[in-house]
Amino acid sequence: MIIAYLTYSGNTEEVALMIRDYLQKDGIEVDLHRIGIDAPFHPETYDLVFLGTFTWEKGATPDEVKDFVWEIGYKPSNMVIFGTGDTQFGGDDLFCKAVDKLSVFYGSSHPVLKIEQSPRGYQQRAVYDWLEGVLHHAKSYA
Ligand SMILES: Cc1cc2nc3c(=O)[nH]c(=O)nc-3n(C[C@H](O)[C@H](O)[C@H](O)COP(=O)(O)O)c2cc1C
Numbered sequence: 001m002i003i004a005y006l007t008y009s010g011n012t013e014e015v016a017l018m019i020r021d022y023l024q025k026d027g028i029e030v031d032l033h034r035i036g037i038d039a040p041f042h043p044e045t046y047d048l049v050f051l052g053t054f055t056w057e058k059g060a061t062p063d064e065v066k067d068f069v070w071e072i073g074y075k076p077s078n079m080v081i082f083g084t085g086d087t088q089f090g091g092d093d094l095f096c097k098a099v100d101k102l103s104v105f106y107g108s109s110h111p112v113l114k115i116e117q118s119p120r121g122y123q124q125r126a127v128y129d130w131l132e133g134v135l136h137h138a139k140s141y142a
Pocket residue numbers: 006007008009010011012013054055056057058059060084085086087089090094095096097116117118
């Protein structure tokens with residue numbers, strides 16, 4: 001599996017690393033891809049591609065993530081979307097809007113994960129519960 005993510009202030013990276021650590025404890029091999037930094041990869045060479053982003057101005061998807069989507073050039077069926085946001089920037093309507101947009105774009109069959117700012121503390125459980133669901137779902141369709 002691979003986790004591709006974009007982060008400016010570290011929140012989305014914290015989620016990405018939490019996902020990585022959890023999967024590795026489960027014996028799963030995991031690569032990390034820093035969007036805009038690491039060399040392109042082929043999504044079809046992985047069982048699952050986790051894609052993580054924060055949400056920017058008025059619900060926007062960051063340009064680096066749009067470039068990443070463009071670089072992939074097609075809509076892989078194995079995308080799992082997660083992200084961080086902040087409800088102070090427009091309330092529930094705009095909260096993690098980029099996550100919703102990407103999930104719809106890819107027609108992802110997995111539920112999305114939305115974390116408010118840092119995943120440390122009370123939201124950590126949500127990350128693990130979500131991951132369990134994703135893995136269970138992926139196995140039942142394998
Ligand atoms: C200028 C600006 C605009 C933002 N707009 C939104 C938004 O529309 N929706 C949202 O959920 N979060 C918004 N945020 C909050 C970030 O998505 C949030 O802080 C996120 O956790 C940052 O991720 P990072 O630490 O991985 O860079 C905004 C933050 C900034 C600085």
